[in-house]
Amino acid sequence: MFSLRSDMGIDLGTASVLVYVKNKGIVLQEPSVVAIDKNTDQILAVGEEARQMIGRTPGNIIAIRPLKDGVISDYNITEKMIKHFISKAVGRFLFKPRIIICVPSGVTGVEKRAVIEASMQAGAKKTYLIEEPIAAAIGAGIDITQPDGNMVIDMGGGTTDIAVISLGGIVVSASIKLAGDKMDEAIVKYMRRKHNMLIGERTAEDMKVKIGTAYPREKEITMDIRGRDLVTGLPKTMKVSSDEMLIALEETVTAIAEAVHSVLEQTPPELAADISDKGMIMTGGTSLLYGMDKLIKKRTGIDVLIAEEAISCVAKGTGQSLDSMDLLEKQMSTESKSY
Template sequence: MFSFSRDIGIDLGTASILVYVKGKGVVLNEPSVVAIDKNTGKLLKVGIDAQKMLGRTPGNIVAIRPLREGVISDYDMTERMLKEFIRKVTSFRLFKPRIVICVPSGITEVEERAVIDAGVQAGARRVYLIEEPVAAAIGAGIDITKPDGHMIVDIGGGTTDIAVISLSGIVESTSIKIAGDEFDEAIIKYIRRKHNVLIGERTAEELKISIGCVFPRTEEQTMEVKGRCLMTGLPRIFTVSSNEMIEAFEEVTERILEAIHSVLERTPPELVADISTNGIVMTGGGSLVWGFDKLIESRTGIETHVADDAISCVAYGTGKSLEWVSDMQDGTINISRRKQMNN
């Protein structure tokens, strides 16, 4: 398996966790879900196995997502989940690994402390933090060391991070708690309002991936959906179209577009000129909603494209930053702005 001394990069996402092992690449990509027995407190399943239990558990078992809106909402469960994932990718525990963990750019000092503590308790020798937009830019293959402005829009599960990066640092940024989860919520609310049917989170996500779009498609697509009719309480099958998805997503997309405009307004004119030349780069799972790049391009007039392997960009960027882990004492390339602490 993997060498005991390898450093690890972790994209600690609201929806999924990706683990990068130095010299191996991304070796784990699993949902950020844990299943526990409420009576005994025993951890039953993590990741994919736990996700299958969401909404389908008996009374004594609960499947939860310990990360919400990009930050830790259940410290104990996050620590146990991290420990399990680290155990999966390291076979020999003689030396603890150094870990770089990716966090949203708008994280508070208290939230940073919680991430560092969880990493240390999960088995790290040292924990360093890197901001998501910086990791996303590195993972997308952008040379952030040059005096050249680049705009990154990273739409994850819990947060959307928008940043202008130049000379290895963030010049302007914002982090909003509107992202992939909000798209799912928007679908559930829309289906309830328009069709009077209740659907679950997993069905909403299937709709988002299959026919979800924020810009009109050349050909309208449809999908058959099963849910519970709120009038009769009985199962009901009906059809949803891609045009309905645009309507469902309208409020969420407007919030993200407003945030992009806000960052551009605060960016120095020289860097805005660079961005108009270099374009806007989108990363994260949320950027894969059909037509998002087209929508941003039509609203800003700036060429926009989705990075290759958008879901793994942040993990690859976090992994590549491991090469500089020895220089991370004083916040090099925006890593660990507040120096990590060991207990």
């Protein structure tokens, strides 16, 4: 595959990376995982292939996530990962692409520069940044240019971004490092504390997706879990219920609901009235956790709607911003930079 130039939007998430190519839509969605040989520093696998290796590698191979809590924790690996995904998405290109990357609303100037530099080193001609709540709102089909209040809750792997948007900008926002990854950790801790059982990161994620719950279910469901018994040291299988997941996740989901409440408290009254009429929009993969919308509605008294294709909203919004660069200049969390 060979193209002149393919401008693209990248949702550089803690859990997964989505790439949107102009005029093509979302062309790639893979986990943000890289497998490396420690002895040679050689990258062995990126994306889904690397995710399959988590918890199953020999001593000389490590499967790592180069982004943590929504920001770059390993610059060199992130640069190589972005380069790999750009190449996989568009192949070779004659002219370097312009790239828009979304970042959490609470990132610092240093963290923003790290994202821009990693993108430029990976082959971008220009790199723009857009804040995740803005991208999520655009991807969810909200006209953010109107003088109406819209509230977006974007729940990813590393961060939950909550923002009130009006006239193309963020009026009030909060970015907390509580999202899907912290829920996985809470499940691992619960299984260790309650059942003396050690489970892996992937097993915890499966439990969250299949039986995880933030609000009591009408009907309890169960799942067979395999792990290691910490008393005997031997493999063990046991049945875990959704009611137990409610207990395991309670602290994390309650903290997220409190953060939403806190943003509402800071919202100007006219915009709060708009939000009360229209409801809030939830995006991101973690918004699909059963009962998360019900919990936030109970805490705030305001309707909560889960966006269609919630997982890809941020990537779609980032990509759609390619069609309106002038509007993006106003929305960007930092001045556009090119090197």
